[in-house]
Structure formats: C-alpha cells, structure tokens
Amino acid sequence: MSAYPPLSALRSFEAVARLGSVTLAAAELHVTHSAVSQQVRQLEELLGITLLQREGRGLRLSEEGRLYALQVRRALRDIAEATRLARARPSEGELVIAVLPSFGQQWLLPRLPSFRERYPQFRLRLLASLEVIDLRQGLADAAVRIGQGHWEGLAQQRLFDDELVAVCAPHFNGGRLPRTPAEILAGPLIHGFESWLPWCQAAGVPLPKGDGVFTANDSNLVVEALRLGLGVTIERRSLVAGALSRGELVQLSEVRAPYAYPYWLVWPQREAVQAKVELFAEWLAEQVDLYLNPERQPL
Known part of the structure; x- marks a missing residue:
C-alpha cells in the first residue's frame, strides 16, 4: 500500500471529522453525500482502522480517528500554505x-x-x-x-x-499658522509613529504633554489627517515632500531633526x-x- 492515501479521501475525512456530518462535509466540498461516504470508507480500508463510528443517525470519531484527524488537518494546512507561497512568488517577468x-x-x-x-x-x-x-x-x-x-x-x-519636520495644512486654524516651537506644541497635535523627542531637543523646548487630538499607527493616516486640517505634527520629510511641493502641506519651522x-x-x-x-x-x-x-x- 502507498504511504500516501488519496488527497480526496483525506479532505473528505477531515471535513466530516471537523463538521460532524457527512452532509455538511459534502456541501463544503461540493460533492455528493455518497462520494464523501465512499472516500471515508476507502480511507478506513487503506488504514485498517475504524475512523468513524455510526451511532443511530449520527457519527462519532473513534479515538484513532480523532488523533488522525488532528494530524491530517495540520498536514492539509501545511499543503495549503505551501501552495499559497508558491503562487505568491514572483514570476519571471x-x-x-x-x-x-x-x-x-x-x-x-x-x-x-x-x-x-x-x-x-x-x-x-x-x-x-x-x-x-x-x-x-x-x-x-x-x-x-x-x-x-x-x-x-x-x-x-x-x-x-531622513529628517523630521513640523507640518500642517495651509488652511489649518483658518490659515493662522503656528510658527515658533512653543506655538507648534500648543497644538492640537497629531501623533503617529514618530517621537517628538528629537525635534523638541533640536528646538530646545520640552516634550508636549497629553495624547493629542488624533493618533494613528500608520503614517498614511497621519498625512491625510494633516491634509484635512485636523492638527499639526512632525513627520519624516520623505513622506510629506510631495504634499509640501504641491502646497497641500506647509513646513512650520526651520527646525529639523535627523531621523535615526x-x-x-x-x-x-x-x-x-x-x-x-x-x-x-x-x-x-x-x-x-x-x-x-x-x-x-x-x-
């Protein structure tokens, strides 16, 4: 006997074991009820053990079936992941x-x-x-x-x-923009990934207090919040250079801090x-x- 049972039989058995029903397994696999039953019987014959025990109209996994189902499920998951990775790898062109x-x-x-x-x-x-x-x-x-x-x-x-610069939208606060470090830190502040510490050290001012008016864990959201005029922040120049050149954002101070x-x-x-x-x-x-x-x- 081959060391590898048919994949279709393994998939049928795993589905029945997980769902507790041949009918539900057949619906999930888009095959007939009889096809699933036949695949499970074939697998039991190949293994020489009972995987499913019939109890009235229901099914119950034998102890051997329960352990085998866990191992088969893990193996099928590995096959699915290997297939996903193979499909995701770049093609020649x-x-x-x-x-x-x-x-x-x-x-x-x-x-x-x-x-x-x-x-x-x-x-x-x-x-x-x-x-x-x-x-x-x-x-x-x-x-x-x-x-x-x-x-x-x-x-x-x-x-x-890169370097950190203080920026906001030109229409922020009705166009009355903060210019000094103290005015910039008066907020409202937008907090992203970047720490204010390097910029504050370069400006010679203490760190801002409070959580700010808006916080995001993605710089794209921070840049969009700036465009909407929600507040001011420090951001990497590389991420705001385009918006600065288009006039969507303005740099508020000549103070800048090296990005680490x-x-x-x-x-x-x-x-x-x-x-x-x-x-x-x-x-x-x-x-x-x-x-x-x-x-x-x-x-």
Missing part, C-alpha cells in the same frame, strides 16, 4: 518590491511611471506591509527597509537619510533575481539623487 505602506504611497508610487516607461517588460507589484517580509521565502525580489543595515544574507544599498534610521534597498543574493533587481536598484538610485537634489530635475 514580474518584479515584486516589499515596502512600508507609507513609503510606498507617499514616496515610491508617484515615481513608478518612469520605471514603467524605461522597463515596460516588467510587471511591477508592491507588497505593502508594516511587517518585515522574510526575503528568504522568495515572496519578493527586493524590499525597501528602514534600519541600521547589516541584514544577514542580504545585499544592501543605502538610499538616503536610513532607508535601504535590500535583496537576496540569488542569481535568479539579480539582473532585474540590479535594474531597479540603478533606477531607484537615480530617483533618490533627484529627490535629494531637486535642482537636477529635468525642465
């Missing part, structure tokens, strides 16, 4: 970049048309997540990360260092992804140079 949602939306996305224009042969896909994606799983070709670098097993290209963590492009050192990632890395370095030196922007 696809370039998948993992990014933080805020960086992806506020900095990278507006610049992508130029990459598409230069390299139309690639389908570009962004994986936006607050979690650090393990590139060893092959779900992304490369990632933009914030940190101190030194990620083991990854090639790394430093992009740029640079941006990096990282990628696994695999030959299969090396060529297309190198093209993306070269293009991204050009975009960073234009961002840091706006006077070089083409007319």
Whole structure:
C-alpha cells in the first residue's frame, strides 16, 4: 500500500471529522453525500482502522480517528500554505518590491511611471506591509527597509537619510499658522509613529504633554489627517515632500531633526533575481539623487 492515501479521501475525512456530518462535509466540498461516504470508507480500508463510528443517525470519531484527524488537518494546512507561497512568488517577468505602506504611497508610487516607461517588460507589484517580509521565502525580489543595515544574507544599498519636520495644512486654524516651537506644541497635535523627542531637543523646548487630538499607527493616516486640517505634527520629510511641493502641506519651522534610521534597498543574493533587481536598484538610485537634489530635475 502507498504511504500516501488519496488527497480526496483525506479532505473528505477531515471535513466530516471537523463538521460532524457527512452532509455538511459534502456541501463544503461540493460533492455528493455518497462520494464523501465512499472516500471515508476507502480511507478506513487503506488504514485498517475504524475512523468513524455510526451511532443511530449520527457519527462519532473513534479515538484513532480523532488523533488522525488532528494530524491530517495540520498536514492539509501545511499543503495549503505551501501552495499559497508558491503562487505568491514572483514570476519571471514580474518584479515584486516589499515596502512600508507609507513609503510606498507617499514616496515610491508617484515615481513608478518612469520605471514603467524605461522597463515596460516588467510587471511591477508592491507588497505593502508594516511587517518585515522574510526575503528568504522568495515572496519578493527586493524590499525597501528602514534600519541600521547589516541584514544577514542580504545585499544592501543605502538610499538616503531622513529628517523630521513640523507640518500642517495651509488652511489649518483658518490659515493662522503656528510658527515658533512653543506655538507648534500648543497644538492640537497629531501623533503617529514618530517621537517628538528629537525635534523638541533640536528646538530646545520640552516634550508636549497629553495624547493629542488624533493618533494613528500608520503614517498614511497621519498625512491625510494633516491634509484635512485636523492638527499639526512632525513627520519624516520623505513622506510629506510631495504634499509640501504641491502646497497641500506647509513646513512650520526651520527646525529639523535627523531621523535615526536610513532607508535601504535590500535583496537576496540569488542569481535568479539579480539582473532585474540590479535594474531597479540603478533606477531607484537615480530617483533618490533627484529627490535629494531637486535642482537636477529635468525642465
């Protein structure tokens, strides 16, 4: 006998064991009642044990069936996860970049048309997540990360260092904008990921007190709250540079504070992804140079 029973029989048995009913299992699997019953009987014959005990019109798992069901459920879950990962891995003509949602939306996305224009042969896909994606799983070709670098097993290209600036919408407070550090901290304040400590130290003022008028764990929400005129905050320049240039936000003070963590492009050192990632890395370095030196922007 093969060490591997038919997958259809395992799926039928697991569904019956979980739902406690052949009828419900058949409905879930979109097969007939008799097909599920036959699959379970076939599995019992292959194993040489009784998995389900009939009690009147109902079914009850035997002890052997209960233990087997737990193991089969775990195995089917592993198969489903392996299948999901296989489907999610980049195809040959696809370039998948993992990014933080805020960086992806506020900095990278507006610049992508130029990459598409230069390299139309690639389908570009962004994986936006607050979690650090393990590139060893092959779900992304490369990632933009914030940190101190030194990620083991990854090639790394430093992009740029950021800074914290105080910003708000030009229509905030009816256009009567705070300008001094003390006026800025008088609020109402919007709190995001960033600590006020570096900016307050640079301004020579104490930390603000209270929880602020609005708090969010995603910088995209913070930027949108700023656009709506809900308050003032400090934010990474990279995330508000576009809004500042469009006049949607204004910088309230010349006070700025270095951000502790640079941006990096990282990628696994695999030959299969090396060529297309190198093209993306070269293009991204050009975009960073234009961002840091706006006077070089083409007319």
